[in-house]
Amino acid sequence: MSLLELRELSRRFGDFVALDSVNLSVQAGEFLTVLGASGSGKTTTLRLIAGFDRPTSGSIWMDGTDLAPLPPFRRPVNTVFQHYALFPHMSVRDNVGYGLRMQKVAPAEIARRVDEALAMVRLGDFGGRAPKQLSGGQQQRVALARALVNRPRVLLLDEPLGALDLKLRREMQLELKQLQTQVGITFIYVTHDQEEALTMSDRIVLMRAGRIEQIGTPREMYDSPRSRYVADFIGDTNLLRIDGNELSVRPEHVQLVAAEGGAMPGVVDAVTFVGSTYRVRVALADGQKVVALQGAPREIGQRVAVQWDPSRGVIVRD
Amino acid sequence: MTDRRRPWVIVGTAIPLVWVAVTLLLPYALLLVQSFWHQGANGRPTHDLTLANYVRLFSTSLYPSTILYSAGVALRVTIASLLLAYPLAYLLAFKVQRHKQLLYMAVIIPLWVSYLVRAYAWKIILGQQGVVNGILMSLGIVHAPVTFFLYSTAAVVIALTHIYTPFTLMPIYAVLESIPPSLREASHDLYGNRWRTFWHVTLPLSLPGVLAGCTFAFVLSMGDFLAPQLLGGNDSALMVSNLVWSLFGVSSDWPLGAAVSVVMLALTLTLLWIANRASPAARKYR
Numbered sequence: 095m096s097l098l099e100l101r102e103l104s105r106r107f108g109d110f111v112a113l114d115s116v117n118l119s120v121q122a123g124e125f126l127t128v129l130g131a132s133g134s135g136k137t138t139t140l141r142l143i144a145g146f147d148r149p150t151s152g153s154i155w156m157d158g159t160d161l162a163p164l165p166p167f168r169r170p171v172n173t174v175f176q177h178y179a180l181f182p183h184m185s186v187r188d189n190v191g192y193g194l195r196m197q198k199v200a201p202a203e204i205a206r207r208v209d210e211a212l213a214m215v216r217l218g219d220f221g222g223r224a225p226k227q228l229s230g231g232q233q234q235r236v237a238l239a240r241a242l243v244n245r246p247r248v249l250l251l252d253e254p255l256g257a258l259d260l261k262l263r264r265e266m267q268l269e270l271k272q273l274q275t276q277v278g279i280t281f282i283y284v285t286h287d288q289e290e291a292l293t294m295s296d297r298i299v300l301m302r303a304g305r306i307e308q309i310g311t312p313r314e315m316y317d318s319p320r321s322r323y324v325a326d327f328i329g330d331t332n333l334l335r336i337d338g339n340e341l342s343v344r345p346e347h348v349q350l351v352a353a354e355g356g357a358m359p360g361v362v363d364a365v366t367f368v369g370s371t372y373r374v375r376v377a378l379a380d381g382q383k384v385v386a387l388q389g390a391p392r393e394i395g396q397r398v399a400v401q402w403d404p405s406r407g408v409i410v411r412d
Numbered sequence: 413m414t415d416r417r418r419p420w421v422i423v424g425t426a427i428p429l430v431w432v433a434v435t436l437l438l439p440y441a442l443l444l445v446q447s448f449w450h451q452g453a454n455g456r457p458t459h460d461l462t463l464a465n466y467v468r469l470f471s472t473s474l475y476p477s478t479i480l481y482s483a484g485v486a487l488r489v490t491i492a493s494l495l496l497a498y499p500l501a502y503l504l505a506f507k508v509q510r511h512k513q514l515l516y517m518a519v520i521i522p523l524w525v526s527y528l529v530r531a532y533a534w535k536i537i538l539g540q541q542g543v544v545n546g547i548l549m550s551l552g553i554v555h556a557p558v559t560f561f562l563y564s565t566a567a568v569v570i571a572l573t574h575i576y577t578p579f580t581l582m583p584i585y586a587v588l589e590s591i592p593p594s595l596r597e598a599s600h601d602l603y604g605n606r607w608r609t610f611w612h613v614t615l616p617l618s619l620p621g622v623l624a625g626c627t628f629a630f631v632l633s634m635g636d637f638l639a640p641q642l643l644g645g646n647d648s649a650l651m652v653s654n655l656v657w658s659l660f661g662v663s664s665d666w667p668l669g670a671a672v673s674v675v676m677l678a679l680t681l682t683l684l685w686i687a688n689r690a691s692p693a694a695r696k697y698r
Contacts, residue, residue, distance in 0.1 A: 146597050166600040173601045179594035183616050192612075193602035244602070 097122040097280055098143070098248055103152035105138050112138040114304040115152070120248070125274050125281045127291040129327070130301035136284045139301070140250050143282065144173045156247065167196070171248040172241035176256055178233045180225035186212070186236050187221035193244040211243035214273070231262050238270075242277060251283045255290065267293050288328045292316065300324055316344075322410045332384050339409050347406035348386035350374065356399020360384070362392045376400055440677070447670035457667050465671035475655070475672060479679070482651040485569060486634035490580075492573040493629040494622065497581035501621075502614075505588035506596075516585070523578050531642045534571040538562045538643070563645025571643050572633040579632060580625035587621030588614070627687045631680050652676055 098120040105113040113135045120126055130136040141147040143154060145166030154161040161169050172193065180189050190211055194204045212218050215235035225233055234254060241249055254270075255263045271294045274281050285291055291298045292312045300307045300315065300323075308315060308324045319325035322333055325342035332343045353359050363383070364375040371387045376398060378384060384400050392398070447465055449457040469475045504516055522530065537543045540557040548554045591614065599609040633639075637653035644650055652672065659669030 144597075144601060146600070165605070166597070167603045167605050171601075173598070175594050175598060177592075177594065179592065179598040181595060181598070181613060192599070192604070196599075196603035196608060240602070 096120065097156065098282075099155040100139070100143075101153045101155065103139070103142060103154065104150045105135075105142060105147065106150045111304050113142070113149070116304075116306055118299060118306065118309075120280060120282065121296075123278050123280055124296040125271065125283065125294055126297050126299065127283045127285060127295035128299045128301060129285060129288060129291045131286060131327075133303075134301040135304040136286075136301050137252060138304075140173075140252055140282065140284045143248070144171060144250050145169050170246055171250055172244050172246040173250045173252065174234075174237045174241050174254045176252045176254065178225075178237040178254075180233055180236055180240070182225060184225075185221065186217065186223050186225065186228070189225065189236060190221075190240045190243055192240065197244070207243050211239040214242070214277075215239045230258055231266065234258065234266065238273070242273075242279065246279065248280045248282060251281060253285050254283075255287075256285075263290075270294060292328065298328075300327060318408060319410055322412055325408065325410050330385070333410070334382055334384065340412065342408045342410050343384070343402050343406055345373065345385045345387045347402050348384055349401050350376070350386055350388065350392065350398045351401055353397040353399050356401060358384075358401065359397065359399045362394055362396045362398060365391050365394060367391070443670045443673055443677075446667055447674045449667040449670075451665055451667045455664050465667045466675075468668060469671050469675065478650065478652055478655050479675070482634050482653075485565065485572070485640075485651060486630045488569045489572040489576060489633040490626050490629040492569065493577045493580040494626055496573070496577050497584055497625060498622070501581050501585040501588055504585055519581055520578055522574070527575065527638065530575055531571055531638050534567065534574070534639075535562065535642055538567050538570075562643060565644070567643040568640050568651075571639045572636055575639070576629045576632050579628040583624035583628070584618060584621040587618050587624075591617050623687055623690060627684065631683060635676065635680070 096119045100116055100118040103113055103116045103118075104111070116135070116139065118139075128136040128139055138147065142149050143161070145161065145164060145168075149162055152162070156170070161171075181192065184192070187208055191204045191208045194207060199207075208221070209218070212221055215238055217232060217235055217239065220228065220232065220236075225236060228236065234257075237254070251270075255266050258266060267290060270281075274294075283291075283294065292315075295312055297309060297311055298315050299309050302323055308320050310318070315324060315328050319328065319331075319342055322340055322342070325331045326333065330345055332345060332348065334341045334343065358378055360376040360378040362374055363377045364373075366373040366375075371389060372391045374386050374388045374392050376384045376386065378400070386400065446457070448461045448463070450460040450462045450464065452458045500519065504512065504519070508515055535542075539545070539562050540559060542562070545554070545557040548558065595613055595617070596609055599613045600606075604612060634651075635653055636651065637657060640651040640654055644654075656669050656672050656676075659665050659672065
């Protein structure tokens with residue numbers, strides 16, 4: 095069932111088109127990632143849904159109402175900000191309880207729900223602290239609790255893990271996904287990190303220059319990219335021009351075979367050890383280069399031929 | 413590199429330190445010493461140390477009442493400046509998109525105009541042949557010039573407010589500008605409407621600037637000399653600085669003048685100390 099619908103949503107800043115007639119339907123309970131490079135319109139989309147910005151045209155439908163004309167404080171959505179935006183002059187408890195206080199919830203219930211929310215993000219003992227006294231990861235979890243305590247219909251997350259180091263980011267990715275499954279709230283997650291998108295999402299929306307380039311499950315996006323841009327943006331790939339078509343082949347699907355009898359002969363010209371495997375680059379006779387992931391290294395200069403299962407070569411449009 | 417730069421660092425630090433010591437600390441020290449001198453019968457102070465000046469200061473009602481009156485004027489100036497400066501700083505920081513720098517300069521530019529000129533301007537505006545009277549008479553509201561505009565406490569408060577509002581505005585504007593926009597957005601996102609966002613987020617976060625601005629307005633106007641001299645007129649509207657001036661310049665009672673100055677200095681320093689102590693409390697969670 096569709097919970098939120100963007101219809102012909104556009105936002106222009108002067109001559110610059112940040113968002114160009116976007117249509118998108120968000121399902122109840124899904125983890126939807128809006129992925130894109132900077133300037134692709136992903137943050138604009140999020141800010142329009144939150145209400146921090148007004149669309150130039152188009153509408154945002156939820157439960158039969160258009161949210162577009164409503165101020166942010168009348169929308170049943172909450173946001174986790176990129177740099178958390180915790181109130182520096184309030185304790186962790188007061189930060190988490192802020193939304194409930196603004197909604198004039200009874201103090202006893204506020205106390206109960208704040209405790210619950212802090213326990214949920216495993217910060218039960220930190221209520222009396224100032225945000226400044228917490229680590230980046232802890233501040234991140236306070237920001238989550240502060241949004242989730244209001245039980246929003248949709249939770250908007252604006253690159254919430256961007257400021258954390260890689261290791262912590264991976265942990266938080268898992269934690270976020272578990273939390274989302276547990277509370278069953280619809281997450282709209284904005285990021286430029288394709289790996290993050292692949293790990294957590296039910297569906298990915300890849301944006302480019304204010305338009306949606308492709309929507310699909312992580313599997314679909316990875317295995318069947320529709321355009322060269324999608325193939326290149328999500329995961330590593332070889333983009334090859336063969337018989338007038340552009341073909342995307344993932345390095346892990348490229349096999350190296352004996353040069354004799356192979357359809358596409360070439361010469362190994364670079365080998366890089368990447369931990370669990372080797373990246374072997376082969377220069378084909380026509381000058382194109384193909385990268386293959388291999389369990390064992392190859393000699394530079396070795397003559398080989400490349401091949402792949404035909405179903406692994408995806409024809410992409412420009 | 414540090415070693416080669418060290419002599420310059422020392423010289424660069426020493427020059428302003430010596431300057432402050434010679435032109436500020438030394439005169440204050442002399443003032444303090446002089447306030448304990450004895451005022452001789454011939455009008456010349458003798459160097460016998462005495463507390464008589466302070467006893468006279470606190471037992472003659474003129475001095476405490478003038479200090480209180482000055483504090484009252486300063487308080488009114490502070491409140492008026494704050495009421496003008498805060499909304500203006502708020503508009504500049506959050507509402508004005510275009511020509512922001514230009515507007516800010518327009519607010520600050522009066523600071524570059526000579527203080528004397530600004531005080532005299534009010535004399536022209538509020539005087540008997542002044543702008544206000546001119547308008548009132550041409551509209552037929554009054555038939556003879558109103559005299560009480562000028563030479564009153566109100567005139568002093570108006571002029572001082574005009575002169576010191578930029579000093580109040582600057583720190584408030586600076587602190588409002590430094591509040592990340594995402595904090596106000598977060599409040600809106602968490603169901604806080606514009607008023608409640610102001611009350612719960614913007615205002616508390618701007619308190620350090622408010623405190624700094626109010627301290628400027630209060631301390632500067634409490635010690636002001638020229639506005640009461642030009643616009644206060646009669647003796648009842650004179651402030652402490654005028655009193656000090658007349659003790660030094662007219663009655664040649666330097667020891668008593670010094671004592672009044674020392675009391676004022678002590679009051680001002682106490683106020684600055686309190687403001688300084690209150691400031692970290694206002695931003696406990698920063």
